[in-house]
């Protein structure tokens with residue numbers, strides 16, 4: 001076992017949790033910001049809210065998502081969690097990533113065609129991100145066994161390969 005990896009686990013987990021708190025917070029905040037993009041407000045106010053939502057998406061929420069995903073991916077190998085709840089979690093993370101992309105699409109469209117593109121009611125994107133967030137948190141905190149789900153062997157058993165480094169045991 002590489003000794004340097006053992007203290008790295010809490011660091012990666014901290015990066016994962018800080019990243020996902022900012023990511024999820026941003027995905028809940030952006031739909032509310034988008035409803036403020038009303039072409040009836042002054043040009044100056046429109047520019048301000050447009051810049052704020054654009055920068056929030058590109059400079060805060062997306063980098064936080066990237067950090068959460070990279071740290072989480074490392075944690076899979078460091079903690080050796082090749083278990084059904086993790087695969088189920090990844091499916092819902094994919095749903096969250098799609099919601100992230102959709103919100104980014106709205107941010108871009110509103111900037112490019114302010115008079116033609118109206119934001120959806122905030123509850124719609126908020127509901128879309130709250131469902132996967134709730135399921136992910138339930139899965140990761142309860143860690144259910146889910147042994148009734150028939151996963152193929154290649155997902156749950158070592159394939160005889162070896163990473164470039166040894167992983168720490170639990």
Ligand code: HEM
Pocket residue numbers: 016017020024068069071072073074075076077079081093096132133136137140141
């Ligand atoms: C590609 C994306 C993700 C990957 C690969 C990933 C992977 C992981 C891994 C391997 C762990 C460590 C589990 C353990 O130590 O037993 C973990 C912990 C955690 N993840 Fe994720 N995760 C991802 C996204 C998310 C998201 C989007 C959320 C929340 C909405 C989340 C919430 C958590 C929480 C709360 C923990 C701490 C659980 C604990 O230590 O008991 N993760 N994640």
